[in-house]
Amino acid sequence: MASLFLRNQRFSLATLLLLLELLTVNLLMADAQIGVCYGMMGNNLPPANEVVDLFKSNNIRRMRLYDPNQAALQALRNSGIELILGVPNSDLQGLATNADTARQWVQRNVLNYWPSVKIKYVAVGNEVSPVGGSSWLAQYVLPAVQNVYQAIRAQGLHNQIKVSTAIDLTLIGNSYPPSQGSFRGDVRSYLDPIIGYLLYASAPLLVNVYPYFSYRDNSRDISLPYAIFTSPNVVVQDGQYGYQNLFDAMLDSVHAAIDNTRIGYVEVVVSESGWPSDGGFGATYDNARVYLDNLVRRAKRGSPRRPSKPTETYIFAMFDENQKSPDIEKHFGLFSPNKQKKYPFGFGGRCHGEVVINDFNATISLKSDM
Template sequence: MAVAEPSRTGSPPRFLLLVFVLLLTATDEAVAAGGLSIGINYGQIADNLPSPSRVSMLLRSMQVSKVKLYDADQNVLSAFLDTGVEFVIGIGNENVSAMVDPAAARAWVQQHVRPYLPSTRITCITVGNEVFKGNDTALKDSLLPAMKSVYQALGALGLQGQVNVTTAHSLDIMGSSYPPSAGAFRPDVVPYIQPLLDFLSAARSPFLINCYPYFAYKDDPDGVPLEYVLFQPNARVTDPATGLNYDNMLYAQVDSVYAAVQALGHTDVDVKISETGWPSRGDPDEAGATPQYAGIYIGNLLRRIEMKQGTPLRPAVPIDVYVFALFNENLKPGPASERNYGLFYPDGTPVYNVGLRGYLPPMDESDATRTAIQLFALIALASVITLVLS
């Protein structure tokens, strides 16, 4: 093997170029190998957010392995090509009815899914979000047919088994959630949920639920123990029917959904948390919306996720959670809390410290600059390989 001569031009030694390449690719390899098991909701109802390419660098520097969108933003999906990050993409409520038409569903999949696979890891499509929370009967009636059309479109393109189809629900679909073993869906949604569960079972797709213990505390701060909703030491709650002990409300909420699903005849559908979070700021009547409590909730939740904990009812199944949300979103309607669920401000500064360290590149770092750096790195790598083989 030839021995490299010392540099005579002042350029860095070739082994340093190899180190540079390894540093450039180490983050993506870590994400592909697993990264953080936490998922993050990446909402974009704001006019001051960083570009998707900068967000890609931020999330990759945090080694976040799962991202959930509320749409199928082409700029976002393109920014995460070949990063190993797993994506849930969405079809908004406004487009659900159109997806009932198989041709429309197939066109949507061809435009928003097929071009990005396998370079972007799209693993799930949510059709609608919290559809049963409103009073739109036509939307409710369209949901399952739309899900079936999208599922069939995936099959026609050979993508079934790679991409799941489901929808996310608000916890207010529950008619009863306490104790967890008495969990039951509201009578008015059961006619919709029963066939939907049959579909999820056949398609091997999860049941997604948006769980916010914060809402329970906000509505009754004197009656709901703060420690119980923040994963702090507390007296625990025992389910009298099962004898299972709960040390936090989130797990109790998830198990109540499992009980409701089982009551409709299904033990073969996994329940996953598609949203949970805690606001760092709110209106005067929104009790508990502070950076301190938000940091405690998210920090303790992250620790339990990393411990791969399951709920008392499903202790062997680690909870699967998508935290809401990546950024504060300044254009979201509603009370102040709605605009303050983010882990980060739009400039990349953490809203509170839970140990998630990330790097948001400066605004003047253009895509062209990054492309040039990556090209330089590839040339350097090729040079090193040539040297080794020579």
């Protein structure tokens, strides 16, 4: 009887330890702030209701939409999926120059769906720059953001739904070392007032961060392991901060650039990041698989400069989109248009504590097309 009692006690202890481990896994997964961008530039993509079901069945709890597609918004009702709702660049001028237009936009695309659609952010414009091809739109970004914000504030929802815009890293003038990150001098008059608004509205800056393009364009100076999270050691030591991967270095250069404006503390949400599986230098299935898997794992933690809070990150994109150009843009999908997963990793269930390094080195040989 005594030995049976002890066996039962040991079993109970093992069960308790297992339950504690499962609880830890669930807590860590709850902290993993990963979403996926739902682009629609394909003529062979499944209908929106099937896409939302695909998000749910794969435990993807966050989505970015680039425009207020009504079928997608209807399908998102009561799904529990948090949403970045995009205002397309083509709408910026109208929203900026007419507050009534902004109120109507918010009524039609936000209020008509809230709260059954969990709209977390409204992204007013994507990758607008005051220099280059979209420069004529830059004058409209902040007024459009403000008009949309005021329409949401009038409904008392400004604490639940944050209004921002998404930028890319061409607006960064210096990114190395990350602590010296700064915005380009010729974009400061555009960007500083936006950062000031974000500070006032307690909203984050949305930033598209792509180590792939930095690696592709600077492969002589940037190693593939550093770009895809598999470097076994710190590659860049920047004062007290050590960088083992390029994503963290790029992200912290944005944090530093914001800090170096001396406007105030503004959080950053990574509104796009991805790696193509075909179509260009370094764009291989294995490189994409390792980068994306490690990006999912990384989302439960912060960066060296902002370690206390997980980095909310959205992977680009849900599907390969055959109507995008140039060709490389067609190969960023996590899924094929027939809804089959391209990669074996998932978004929940198991907790992966570390970025894959040893397993990666032992089992596959990545091709960088070098």
